[in-house]
Amino acid sequence: MMTIGPAELAAMIEAVAQRVSIEREALNRLDAALGDGDHGTSISAAFTAAIEAIAALDQPSASDIWLAAAKALMNRMGGASGAIFGSFFLKGVAVIRGKDRLNKRDMDAVLTAGLQGVQTRGKAQVGDKTMVDALAPAVAAFARTDDFTAGWRCAAEAAGDGADSTRELIARRGRAKYLGERGSGHIDPGAMTIAILFAAIDDWWTGKA
Amino acid sequence: MMTIGPAELAAMIEAVAQRVSIEREALNRLDAALGDGDHGTSISAAFTAAIEAIAALDQPSASDIWLAAAKALMNRMGGASGAIFGSFFLKGVAVIRGKDRLNKRDMDAVLTAGLQGVQTRGKAQVGDKTMVDALAPAVAAFARTDDFTAGWRCAAEAAGDGADSTRELIARRGRAKYLGERGSGHIDPGAMTIAILFAAIDDWWTGKA
C-alpha cells in the first residue's frame, strides 16, 4: 500500500488507542514519579474519545479525522499535555486538507507540521525531558526513509531511544521541572507515550502492509 | 502530731502536687487508652496552680487553703474532671470553716463531704470506672481507722486496690463511656490519680509524723 486514506487513518488511531489503554497503568506510574500520576489515565481516555468522535463522523475526509483527533485530545485531556498532544494533530490538519489519500511525502509533512505545532505551543526543545525528546527524532527518522514500512519502523525505534534518553535528563518543561534534580532517573511519561504511539503504528502497519 | 493545721495542709497538697507531676506522663498514657490523653498534664498543672494560689494567700486559715485548692482545680483543669476533682475540695470547705486545726475526726468529715461532693456533681457510683472507684474505698478505709498514721496508710492501700479494680470495668461516666467494651483492660486515669494522691499523703505523713 503506497498511500493512506481515511479508513486507514482511523484504524491507525484505533491501534494507538488500544496500545495506550494497555499501557495506562505503566504510564501512570511513570507520571507518579515525575508529575501527578495521571498521564496514562488521561491519554488513554483522550484516545478513546478520539476514536468515538471519529466513529461518529459521517464519511469523513482524512483531514476530518485528524481534526477530530486534535479536538478530542485537547478537550478530553485538558491540561498542558492536552494542548500539546492536541496541537500535534491540529497542525497536521491544514497539511492534509483537500487530500483524499496521503503518500509517504504527505505523511512526512504531516508529522513535521505536528512537531512544529507541539514546539510552537509548548516551547520545549530536545533535551528538556518532554515528549519532544521522542517525537523530534521519530519525525526526523521517518523523514529520512523512502517508504512507510521503513518509516514507521525507524520512527518507532527513534521514539523508543528518545524516550529512553529522557531518563537522565532534568526537566525544563511541564510539572516535572519543579522537581529539578530529583526527577533524574525516571523516563518522561509523555515521551513514553510517543514511543508507544509509533510502536503501535509500526505493528499495525506490519500486520497490515 | 494529732492535728493538722494550715501549714500542714499546704505541705500535704504540695506533696501531692510533686507526686502527680512525676506521674504526669504515666497518667497521660492511661488517659490515652481511655480518653483524650491529657489527664496527667491537666491534673499536674492544676495542682501546681493550687500550690501557687496557696502560696499567694496571706496567713490563710485551713478552709482558705482548701478553697484555694478547689478553685485552682476547677478553673485550671476545666472539663468534667476539673469540676469533679474541684468539688472534692469545695465540699470540704464548709466542714473545715471556723476550725483552726483538724483532728482525725474532722478529717473523716472532710473526706466524706468531699466524696459526697464528687458524687453529687458527677453522679458516678462505685463500679462506673471513675475516680470514685478509688476515692470511695479510700474514704471508707480512712474512716475505719483511729489515727492519721493508720488512716493515710489504709486509705492509700484502698485507693490503690480501687484503682486496680477499674481495669476490668466498663466505663459508665466520662469520655471512656463511649468506648464501651473496648475500654476494658485499662486502668482509669482519674482513679490512678486518687491512688497517687493518697500514696503521696501517706509518704509525706510517715516522713513527717
Next chain:
Amino acid sequence: MSARTHKLINEPGNIVDEMLEGFCAAYSDIVQLGGDRLVLRAQPKALGKVGLVMGGGSGHEPAMLGWVGRGLLDVNIVGEVFTAPGPERILAGIRAADRGAGVLLCVSHHEGDRLNAELALEFCEAEGSDKVDMVILYDDVSSAPKGRESERRGTAGLFFVWKLLGAFCEGDVTLEAAKALAEKARDNTRSLAMSLSSCASPVTGEVMFKLAEGDMEIGMGLHGEVGMGRQKALSADETVDLMLPPIIDDLPFQAGDEALVLLNNSGSMTLMELFILYRRVAVKLREAGIRVYKSWIGPYATTLETAGFAISLCRVDDQLKALWDAPANGAYMKQV
C-alpha cells in the same frame, strides 16, 4: 493511616492563648479579646438585649469563636483543647455578655461543659444574680436512643441553634423567650457523624484514637469519642444511605417538611468529597419529600484535623427561616 503529629505551633502550653491572640488580631473589626480567654464582639450589642454566652473546649475551630459577632453570639469562653472552661471563666463570660436584659448560657452537651455550667450558675445564684439561665443543647442521634434525647451530645448541628438564636436575640426579646427559641431550634435538629481518620493532640502530640486506613467509624463525637461501631469504609453514596435514615427517622422528618442542611467537615475531608456526599443527600431528601431550605457545607465544628463529616438537619418553619436569613457577621459565619 497515621495522623500528622507535627503541628505548626510553638510551646504546647501556649497554644490556646496564642491562637486567641492571632484570631482576634486577624478579625479585629468583628471580635476583641477580653481577659480570661473571652472572645467578645468588637462592638457590644445594645443595652437591653439578651446576651448569649457559649463556652467550650478549643480544637473545634472555627467553632465557637467564629460565631461571635453581629447576629450571632456575644461571648465565647475558650477552654483548653477539648476541655470545657472552669466556672470562674464562665462567670466572667456571663458578666461580659450582660446588657441588662439577662444572659443565656448555651451549653453544648458534654459532661464537662454541663458540670462547669452548673457550677457557674450555682455561683451566680450565690451572688444573687437571677437574670441568668442556661440551656443544654444536643443533636447527636448516635449518643443515646430516642426518648432519651437529653442524654445526647452536642455536635455540629448546634450551628443551627447559634445562628437562629443569635438572630432572635438581636431583637427585643426576653430571656425566657430566648431560652424557648433555643429549645425549639434544638428540638428540631438532628445530626450524625462519621470518621475515616483520627487526629493528634497538639498538647500531647499523641494520636487521639486508632482507626485503620480503609475503616470508618459511624457515630463519632466531636472529640474523637468513638461511636456506634467500626466497619470497612464505603463509597460516598453508600455512606449517605447509611447515615441519613437514622437522622430522618429520629425526629422524624416527614414529607412536606422543610429543613436546613449542614454537611460539617471535621477537619481534613476535601470539599470535593463533601459536595459528592451532598449530592446524594439532596437526592435522598428529595425522594423523602423533604424540601431543603438552605445548605451549608464546610468546616464548622472541627475535631482538629480528623477526616470525617457530619450530616445535620434542622426542620424549619416560617419563624426559623426568617431567623436563618437574617444578617450575621461572625468571622466564620456570614449571612449576606
Next chain:
Amino acid sequence: MSARTHKLINEPGNIVDEMLEGFCAAYSDIVQLGGDRLVLRAQPKALGKVGLVMGGGSGHEPAMLGWVGRGLLDVNIVGEVFTAPGPERILAGIRAADRGAGVLLCVSHHEGDRLNAELALEFCEAEGSDKVDMVILYDDVSSAPKGRESERRGTAGLFFVWKLLGAFCEGDVTLEAAKALAEKARDNTRSLAMSLSSCASPVTGEVMFKLAEGDMEIGMGLHGEVGMGRQKALSADETVDLMLPPIIDDLPFQAGDEALVLLNNSGSMTLMELFILYRRVAVKLREAGIRVYKSWIGPYATTLETAGFAISLCRVDDQLKALWDAPANGAYMKQV
C-alpha cells in the same frame, strides 16, 4: 506520615460531575450548573458589564467555584483534578459570561491553563470575536526569581485579584480597564506556601508526592509541585520568620504600606495552627511598619487534603480597599 487514600467518592471517573451537581444543588440561590462543566451565577449580571471567566483544574475547592457570585466571578470552567479544561470548554465559558461588554479570561499561571487559554483565544479570533481578552495571573515568589515575575505560578494570593476584580466589574467599566485592574492587583500580590504532608489523588488513589513526617517543603505549588527545598519542620514562629521575608522583600512591601493578608489552608491544617501562625505574621508586619488592612484565614485554594499553608500579601491603596470592602456573595466568599 502517609496520606489518606480512602476517599468518600463513588466512581473515580465521575467525581468532577458529581461534585458539581452537589455544589450547585447546595447553593442554588447563588450558582447554577451550565453544560460543559460551567458554574454560572444563579442570576447573571446585568447586560453591558464586563464578564469575568476563570478556568482551572479541580481539587482546589472552594477555589474557584466558590467565587462565582455577585461581586465576584461570572463563570468558572471546571477541569479534571489538577488539569486545566480544554479550549472548547473555555470557549463555552467565555460565551456564557458575555454580557455584551467584553469578557476577561483570567488565567492562574500554570502551563496547562495558559496553553489552553491561548488556544481558546486563537479560536475566538478565528471566529472574529474581538471583545475577549486574557490576563495571566501569578503570585508565587518561589517559582521564579524577581525580574522574571511573569514566569511565576498562580497560587492562593490570586484570591485578592478575584475579589478586587469582581467588585470592579460590577461597575460600568471597560474590558481594558478590567484588565488593567487585574494587573494592578496581581502586581501588588505576593505569596509563598509550605507543606507538611502530601495528598492522594482521588482519581488514581496514589499519593501525590513523598514527604516524611516531621519534614516540611517550602515553596509548594498548588498541585503538590515541590518547591525550594525540604528541611526539618520548624515551630510556627520559626516557619513564619522563614517565609515572610522573601514575600516582603520581593515586592517590596515597605514601612507605611497597607496590605491585605491571607493565610490559606491547603487542606488539613487546623485553624488553631493558622491562628497561631497569623499571630506571628501580625507581629512581624507590625515590626516592619506594614499596616494590615483586612485578614482572611482559611481554606481558599486547597490542594486536596494537603497539610500546609500559604502566606499572601496584597498591597492596597484607597481604590483597592474600597473594592475589597464591596459586597460579595459567592458560596465561599461573602463580604458583608
